[in-house]
Amino acid sequence: MVLLTVVLNKTECLDEILHAFAENGINGATILDSTGMAHTLSDDEDFRFIASLRQILDPDRESSKTILTVIDEGKIPLVSKIVNDATGGLNNPDTGIMFCTNVTYMEGFEKNNAI
Template identity: 45%
Template sequence: MMNLCYNMGADLWNLLRTGGSEMKLLICVLNDTDKLDELMIKLAEAGVKGATIINSTGMGRTLYNHQESALMNSLRALLDPDRDENKTIFTVVDEAQEKAFHKVMNEVVGDLARPDSGIIFTIPVDSVTGLSK
């Protein structure tokens, strides 16, 4: 019974703290890393308050690299060192921020339906601690 009350209280607290908006973890893989700075500036202007960005590599690129010869890998690393990396962006957003993220991403990167442009998806978040309004 105590656990049920605690969970209901935590749910109510999260509902009040987020203004009733369901919070989501938005994950975005940006393939054109040259557009990262512009994307971050426009996201901040659109109300997305923070994000974590990590270097990442997709499965397709990893398999492609594995199939090439060591000489080709060395030459490509010298000529185009950033080719194998993309950026993965993590941010916790409400519904309005999610819509803003999609809009800005479309403005900066273009249509994500194009091959090798990027991907965005969200996962529901049950609770959030340490997020400022």
């Protein structure tokens, strides 16, 4: 089992991703509002230049969505396809990132609910 994390900058893709997850038996995701470092540092005088560049590149986006779900490792390619199809590709600028970490212990739900 792995914890799959998607930090989604293209928040308009969230519903499409979640519907595709559900259609493919990927249940139990948690969605968090998140804010990037550059946006948070925009009030700090030492980092205003970095934040001002962010505002020029994407002035409308103030936050991201972070998707967390525990899945079987074998479903990583499926999830990657779903996320990349919905976003147009995570390799595109300011789209998001996705990564997995091993889960060595969990409790609180049945394994079948997570895959």
